[in-house]
Amino acid sequence: MGVFRTAYFGPQGTFTEQATRILVDTDDAAELVPMDTVPQALDAVRAGAVQRACVPVENSVEGAVPATLDGLADGQPLVALAEAVLPVRFSVLTRPGCTKPRTVASHPHALAQVREWLATELPEAELIAASSTAAAAVAVRDGQYDAAVTAPVAAEHYPLSLFAENVADVADARTRFLLVSQPGELPAPTGADRTSLAAVAADRVGSLAELLNELMLRGINLTRIESRPTKGRLGEYRFFLDIAGHIAEQRVGDAFAALRRRCADVRFLGSYPRADRLPADVPETASDADFDAAAEWLAAVRRGELA
Numbered sequence: 001m002g003v004f005r006t007a008y009f010g011p012q013g014t015f016t017e018q019a020t021r022i023l024v025d026t027d028d029a030a031e032l033v034p035m036d037t038v039p040q041a042l043d044a045v046r047a048g049a050v051q052r053a054c055v056p057v058e059n060s061v062e063g064a065v066p067a068t069l070d071g072l073a074d075g076q077p078l079v080a081l082a083e084a085v086l087p088v089r090f091s092v093l094t095r096p097g098c099t100k101p102r103t104v105a106s107h108p109h110a111l112a113q114v115r116e117w118l119a120t121e122l123p124e125a126e127l128i129a130a131s132s133t134a135a136a137a138v139a140v141r142d143g144q145y146d147a148a149v150t151a152p153v154a155a156e157h158y159p160l161s162l163f164a165e166n167v168a169d170v171a172d173a174r175t176r177f178l179l180v181s182q183p184g185e186l187p188a189p190t191g192a193d194r195t196s197l198a199a200v201a202a203d204r205v206g207s208l209a210e211l212l213n214e215l216m217l218r219g220i221n222l223t224r225i226e227s228r229p230t231k232g233r234l235g236e237y238r239f240f241l242d243i244a245g246h247i248a249e250q251r252v253g254d255a256f257a258a259l260r261r262r263c264a265d266v267r268f269l270g271s272y273p274r275a276d277r278l279p280a281d282v283p284e285t286a287s288d289a290d291f292d293a294a295a296e297w298l299a300a301v302r303r304g305e306l307a
């Protein structure tokens with residue numbers, strides 16, 4: 001067997017690298033491949049250059065990572081196999097000797113999460129968006145900017161000084177990451193799973209409500225809903241839904257079939273164990289046993305065995 005390669009949103013020292021190390025068994029046969037952007041990491045899987053990619057998908061303070069949602073909705077289908085949720089606390093790194101940084105670079109999600117701290121501690125600093133927190137550290141090392149807002153591990157990768165640590169406007173901020181692959185065998189259901197999908201609801205009264213009703217009627221809990229423009233007509237949206245449960249479970253499979261009938265465009269984005277291991281709260285009428293019993297009953301009725 002060849003080397004098992006996982007691309008991640010890099011360069012070295014990003015939060016995503018930390019998440020990758022949680023999700024991938026980094027033994028001798030595993031290679032982690034940093035990519036500069038989320039689309040590049042996803043496309044490396046599509047091209048077969050790597051087997052997996054790890055990308056950030058949402059943050060508890062800043063919300064969705066648009067590049068990831070768009071990257072999963074467009075192009076060859078990919079599916080998530082696992083998720084990781086990391087607490088996010090930032091370090092501020094400078095070139096050695098720099099005591100008053102005038103320019104501070106980072107990923108927009110990181111800058112947004114330390115805005116108040118920056119306004120108090122470095123009110124005059126110019127803020128610059130970088131492609132990732134670690135890309136900002138590289139730019140500081142190379143003399144482009146004075147300081148970078150980074151993951152704590154970035155200090156181990158780059159020759160920079162620690163200006164501040166444990167920086168976060170909102171204590172307890174968390175980011176969720178997905179490990180994705182080309183479609184193949186699905187992870188086995190664990191009873192504590194999440195399923196992700198993207199659906200374009202028709203442009204007419206009640207179409208989103210109908211879509212949500214299909215979930216409600218089958219006792220499925222919606223854990224996230226997000227919309228992104230389809231990039232077609234203005235006003236046309238794709239909804240990204242996360243739901244509690246695994247597509248192998250009857251209520252989830254049944255809901256998917258209903259969405260397939262209702263929506264022009266539905267994409268399955270994976271069923272995978274929840275990072276928090278929280279079991280799905282399945283109503284009494286919606287278990288697999290309930291679905292099996294109802295299907296048997298229906299078959300009997302159709303055979304004419306029941307009056």
Ligand SMILES: O=C(O)C(=O)Cc1ccccc1
Nearest residue numbers: 014015016107109110132133
């Ligand atoms: O740039 C990084 O390090 C990332 O992995 C993306 C990110 C940015 C800010 C918070 C969490 C993840």
